[in-house]
Amino acid sequence: MKLLVVTDLEENAEAFLTRAREWATRFADWVWIIHVEDPDPAFVGYEAGPQEVRDTVAREIRDHHRRLEEESERWRETGIDAVALTIQGPLVESILQEAEKVEADAIVMGAPSHGRWHDLLLGNPTDSLIRRSPCPVLVIPALSEEG
Numbered sequence: 372m373k374l375l376v377v378t379d380l381e382e383n384a385e386a387f388l389t390r391a392r393e394w395a396t397r398f399a400d401w402v403w404i405i406h407v408e409d410p411d412p413a414f415v416g417y418e419a420g421p422q423e424v425r426d427t428v429a430r431e432i433r434d435h436h437r438r439l440e441e442e443s444e445r446w447r448e449t450g451i452d453a454v455a456l457t458i459q460g461p462l463v464e465s466i467l468q469e470a471e472k473v474e475a476d477a478i479v480m481g482a483p484s485h486g487r488w489h490d491l492l493l494g495n496p497t498d499s500l501i502r503r504s505p506c507p508v509l510v511i512p513a514l515s516e517e518g
Contacts, residue, residue: 373401375475377466378442380406380435383513387481390511392446394479401452403473404443406435407466408459432457463499470506477507 376391378384388404395402439455446453458465470478483497501508 372399372476373474374399374403375466375470375473375478376402376404377478377480378404378406378439379481380438383481387511387513388442391479391481392449392451394509394511395446395451396449399451401454401473402443402446403454403456403469403475404439404446405456405458405466405469406439407462408432408435408457410460432459462496463503466500467503467505470504475506477509478504479509479511482510482512 374395376388376395378388436455436457439457443453443455456469458469460468466478469475478500480497480500483495497508497510501510
């Protein structure tokens, strides 16, 4: 089974990735761990900003990719072939394109951590992904404080 594991690299990412790795050891042969960066400002019609802002963004993207590489190494240590991908673009569309490109059998992602107001104002990418995905989407719930 080929899995596309999507992480936002936020505060709950490590717990999510640990649970996803445990799940994947039972079912997956290949895993692509991806993080989607915001689209290039020029892509969405805004100026990219001063050079120091662009340099900061570039450093953050490199740091995110380094973290993904470290994570994929942990997956390989458990016997799962894992590849780290950092891509830039619109979230849902980018995930769907990558899933198609790698011929993923399923998409694995963490449950969103924001509330209903956020969803009402900005939409819920998880819901959109579930509705539009041609393959199953496994949403792993966040761990409660009890465990």
